[in-house]
Amino acid sequence: MGRKFFVGGNWKMNGDKESIDKIIDFLKAGPLDPNCDVVVGVPAPYLMYCRERLPENVGVAAQNCHKAAKGAFTGEIAAAMIKDCGCKWVILGHSERRNVFGETDELIGEKVAFALENGLHIIPCIGEKLEEREAGKTEEVCFKQLKAIADKVSDWSRVVLAYEPVWAIGTGKTATPEQAQETHAALRKWLSENVSRKIKRSETEVAENLRILYGGSVTAANCKELAKCADIDGSLVGGASLKPEFVEIINASQ
Ligand code: PGA
Numbered sequence: 001m002g003r004k005f006f007v008g009g010n011w012k013m014n015g016d017k018e019s020i021d022k023i024i025d026f027l028k029a030g031p032l033d034p035n036c037d038v039v040v041g042v043p044a045p046y047l048m049y050c051r052e053r054l055p056e057n058v059g060v061a062a063q064n065c066h067k068a069a070k071g072a073f074t075g076e077i078a079a080a081m082i083k084d085c086g087c088k089w090v091i092l093g094h095s096e097r098r099n100v101f102g103e104t105d106e107l108i109g110e111k112v113a114f115a116l117e118n119g120l121h122i123i124p125c126i127g128e129k130l131e132e133r134e135a136g137k138t139e140e141v142c143f144k145q146l147k148a149i150a151d152k153v154s155d156w157s158r159v160v161l162a163y164e165p166v167w168a169i170g171t172g173k174t175a176t177p178e179q180a181q182e183t184h185a186a187l188r189k190w191l192s193e194n195v196s197r198k199i200k201r202s203e204t205e206v207a208e209n210l211r212i213l214y215g216g217s218v219t220a221a222n223c224k225e226l227a228k229c230a231d232i233d234g235s236l237v238g239g240a241s242l243k244p245e246f247v248e249i250i251n252a253s254q
Helices: 017-029 044-053 079-084 095-099 105-117 130-134 138-150 177-194 205-209 223-227 245-250
Strands: 005-010 036-041 058-062 089-092 121-126 160-163 211-215 234-237
Touching: 005 160, 005 211, 005 245, 017 036, 017 044, 017 245, 036 089, 044 058, 079 089, 089 105, 105 121, 105 138, 121 138, 130 138, 138 160, 138 177, 160 177, 177 205, 177 211, 177 223, 223 234, 234 245
Parallel strands: 005 036, 005 234, 036 058, 058 089, 089 121, 121 160, 160 211, 211 234
Antiparallel strands: none
């Protein structure tokens, strides 16, 4: 009962100190619904800058991290570095990581395992492409991506799942609340049938407690309708998380 509403911001590769200061200002001014967990995914060079300036009630996430502790991995960042910057969260397997940088289900699973073992909270992302939806393969694709993640999760209490249909990301084309709810319900059912029993928790525990966020062109205009859906527990917001309307999206369930 009562999954706490959760809104993540994904700044992607945007921002400089000047524009970040403005975001920090509107997040400080809020007011932010105390019944919503808020986390912003910031570019790696600004992790410490943001953590030092944002209020305690706003978590800070990296947008990616590697599957190894340290070493010869030019350009990568480590879970320990994220923690050393004072941050607790990482977004993993975002569709841009999958589709622009070629990350596979297997690699994302390894990153999930490593980040959790190293104490981070994670926001793993899944979602189908337009041609997959049109071919009626939404569930097949999402379940496959989810399985690669679920098989590697050691602690579900540190996981918030994001369902982001690729065709809705950055396109201004949001899934309808019905489309999103349908997939969220299917994901929760998959979890109740494939995860809970295996790790011998009470049957419904993982599926009922896991927060599943919708992502893809969420704005102040559509966030409330999405928030009303039974299996949508918040959103992961790209473009609109850079703007003051992000506060309205945080407060969508009020
Ligand atoms: P968008 O991005 O809100 O700009 O569509 C969402 C995301 O990629 O997480």
